[in-house]
Amino acid sequence: MSEITDRAPLSGFQVRPLLGEAGRRRLEGFLIPLIALLAGLALFGAFIAANGKSPVEFYQLVYRGGFGTWFSLQNTMTRAAPLLLTALCVALPAQLGLVVIGGEGAFVLGGLAAAVVGPLFGFAPGSLAILTMALAGICAGGVWIGLVGAMRHYRGINETISSLLMAYIAIALMNHFVEGPLKDPASLNKPSTVPLPDPMRVGEIPGMDVHWGFAVGILACLAAGFVLSRTTFGFAARIAGGNARAAAVQGLPVGRLILAFTAAAGAAAGLAGMIQVAAVQGSANASLAAGYGYTGILIAFLARQNPVAIIPMALLIGGIDAAGGFIQRRMDLPDATVLVLQGILFVAILVSETLSGRLLPSRNAKAGGAS
Amino acid sequence: MNADLGLWAVPIAVLGGMLRVSTPFLFVSLGECVTEKSGRINLGLEGTLVFGAMAGYGGSYLTGNPWAGVLLAGIAGTLFGLLHAALCSLPRVNDIAVGIALMILGSGLAFFFGKPLIQPAAPMLPGLSLGAWSNVPQLRSALEVSPLFLIGVAVAVILLFVFKRTRIGLILRMVGDSADAARAMGYPIVPVRIAATAFGGFMAGVAGAYLSLYYPGSWNEHISSGQGLIAVALVIFARWNPLACLGAALIFGGAGALGPALQSVGVTSGYYLFYAAPYVLTLLILFLTSSPRRALEGAPRELSITK
Numbered sequence A: 001m002s003e004i005t006d007r008a009p010l011s012g013f014q015v016r017p018l019l020g021e022a023g024r025r026r027l028e029g030f031l032i033p034l035i036a037l038l039a040g041l042a043l044f045g046a047f048i049a050a051n052g053k054s055p056v057e058f059y060q061l062v063y064r065g066g067f068g069t070w071f072s073l074q075n076t077m078t079r080a081a082p083l084l085l086t087a088l089c090v091a092l093p094a095q096l097g098l099v100v101i102g103g104e105g106a107f108v109l110g111g112l113a114a115a116v117v118g119p120l121f122g123f124a125p126g127s128l129a130i131l132t133m134a135l136a137g138i139c140a141g142g143v144w145i146g147l148v149g150a151m152r153h154y155r156g157i158n159e160t161i162s163s164l165l166m167a168y169i170a171i172a173l174m175n176h177f178v179e180g181p182l183k184d185p186a187s188l189n190k191p192s193t194v195p196l197p198d199p200m201r202v203g204e205i206p207g208m209d210v211h212w213g214f215a216v217g218i219l220a221c222l223a224a225g226f227v228l229s230r231t232t233f234g235f236a237a238r239i240a241g242g243n244a245r246a247a248a249v250q251g252l253p254v255g256r257l258i259l260a261f262t263a264a265a266g267a268a269a270g271l272a273g274m275i276q277v278a279a280v281q282g283s284a285n286a287s288l289a290a291g292y293g294y295t296g297i298l299i300a301f302l303a304r305q306n307p308v309a310i311i312p313m314a315l316l317i318g319g320i321d322a323a324g325g326f327i328q329r330r331m332d333l334p335d336a337t338v339l340v341l342q343g344i345l346f347v348a349i350l351v352s353e354t355l356s357g358r359l360l361p362s363r364n365a366k367a368g369g370a371s
Numbered sequence B: 001m002n003a004d005l006g007l008w009a010v011p012i013a014v015l016g017g018m019l020r021v022s023t024p025f026l027f028v029s030l031g032e033c034v035t036e037k038s039g040r041i042n043l044g045l046e047g048t049l050v051f052g053a054m055a056g057y058g059g060s061y062l063t064g065n066p067w068a069g070v071l072l073a074g075i076a077g078t079l080f081g082l083l084h085a086a087l088c089s090l091p092r093v094n095d096i097a098v099g100i101a102l103m104i105l106g107s108g109l110a111f112f113f114g115k116p117l118i119q120p121a122a123p124m125l126p127g128l129s130l131g132a133w134s135n136v137p138q139l140r141s142a143l144e145v146s147p148l149f150l151i152g153v154a155v156a157v158i159l160l161f162v163f164k165r166t167r168i169g170l171i172l173r174m175v176g177d178s179a180d181a182a183r184a185m186g187y188p189i190v191p192v193r194i195a196a197t198a199f200g201g202f203m204a205g206v207a208g209a210y211l212s213l214y215y216p217g218s219w220n221e222h223i224s225s226g227q228g229l230i231a232v233a234l235v236i237f238a239r240w241n242p243l244a245c246l247g248a249a250l251i252f253g254g255a256g257a258l259g260p261a262l263q264s265v266g267v268t269s270g271y272y273l274f275y276a277a278p279y280v281l282t283l284l285i286l287f288l289t290s291s292p293r294r295a296l297e298g299a300p301r302e303l304s305i306t307k
Helices: A002-007 A021-050 A055-068 A069-096 A105-119 A126-155 A160-181 A213-230 A232-242 A243-249 A254-281 A293-301 A310-331 A335-357 A365-370 B006-037 B045-063 B064-088 B093-119 B137-142 B147-165 B165-178 B179-184 B189-213 B227-237 B242-263 B271-276 B277-289
Strands: none
Touching: A002 A126, A002 A293, A002 A335, A021 A335, A021 B045, A055 A069, A055 A213, A069 A105, A069 A213, A069 A254, A069 A293, A069 A310, A069 B189, A105 A126, A105 A160, A105 A243, A105 A293, A126 A160, A126 A243, A126 A254, A126 B165, A126 B277, A160 B227, A160 B271, A213 A232, A213 A254, A213 A310, A213 B179, A232 A243, A232 A254, A243 A254, A293 A310, A293 A335, A293 B064, A310 B137, A335 B093, B006 B093, B006 B137, B006 B147, B006 B165, B006 B189, B006 B227, B006 B242, B045 B064, B045 B189, B045 B227, B064 B189, B147 B165, B147 B189, B147 B242, B165 B179, B165 B189, B189 B227, B227 B242, B227 B277, B242 B271, B242 B277, B271 B277
């Protein structure tokens, strides 16, 4: 009896909610980061104002320097290219509940591997050499972060700390090889590997001043999004991320998932390093460790670990980055201003998690509080 | 009297480096030890350390008194600790992620406000000559230690006593081991964690002041090479025991001093590999002491990083 009265379709007051539970979550998943971003930008504006500068001018310059013209937009896309992939290095393991923050290590080793392998294929056509270099970068990065996953699974070593230690080790290894055994004697001021010959350089997308790495990054994010949301493999990962023990009881291969996701994460960052070498730098040197891996962490969190959402967030951060130098000169602000903005945005997005399930309270309060 | 000590110069230089390099590790790891005992982890101490280095240098430059700089760095660190603690006290906010964010924010703010401080010279902290009895100049300079190192050793001993023998230590451990039990006993969980994280921030701030005011004794944007993060790993290695933190900090200081020591006697190849020694050592120790099946011995059970 009670079931019938509960539904009471004729009472007129119990209209079906406009949004179902899934729709409510989706809307919240869009609104919460948006609020966080706006709050972060406002907070940073206050910081700028407190330092006697105009926040309005700052944001106008961000728009002009990062997004306002075709020239600045292309600059933004170029900056976003490596960030798309290094953000994947964080977002993929995050599906399993792992916090990997050492993408910088996979990035520099991927770049170094590409710079070493490329010249070995001097006899081959350029495209084949580029493909081999990409594979070398993917393997180097994949093994590096895959090791982090293996240590996590087989020895229970916390992946956050181990990946970061591995990043420092990778940078030291890169410096060792670049300044020692692999140093090009001709590179005097800045020790580097032998520069890649022109056919091995990754070129630009036709009609644009942006290298192919940007397209590769977008494709990688879309592919990762597809695998996660549309395949049983991705489904298994999400279950394991929700509750590893329940997943193991269900017979899901949690260990293999961890290895696959960490290796794929490292592969993405390694590929980014290869692209940086083959499209931008032309050789491997200390400039590889410029923090692309660390900025990737920020972007992945801003995207709430959703691979497709990485694309707009990488463009946003890439745009701020692209405008950074221009703004610093125009407004006489220190270089670190962009870092402060990144830090504030990062904190804002993390704190906004506390709103989830509370911004648009579910009719079914219990379900809203449990996720 | 003769300064030519041959290969003996290496262990002496490592000893000196150990005493000098270990102090920031010691302070950060002791602070983090208290924070983790309460069940929280603060990875943002790296950013706190960098900000502390800037605040300490600025305080010393502006007041002319390096100890005022140390105090200012400690206060700044406490504020960062309070910020981390307050944010993590909100429901659903992840302490590891907030730590990473504060790492970026702390370094960013330090570089932002520290830019005008790169040029001027601030008064440095004085050292204590513990090697005055020796007539070997290398040994004398190796035993020139900072009072902060001795304070750190004292804090380690005091913390051990506090954890084991006092009511405050018991409450702290209970909050970190079982929030449910602490709640049942009527102890306030959130305030205890906030206090523990603030203490961790204070210690990291002081560690930063040591970097900029004693060794290496300058302020620039590369002042920290991840000491704040290594120290977090050190606490795990030290099994949340303050005295073991001291031992671990000394081992790490020694590992970090090995490269420069060998360089001083003419071994220059593989400089960067020696630079990686502390990181490799940390990883190796984590590898050897971890197990996939059981939680780490001595770990606070509420700690997310060991679950």
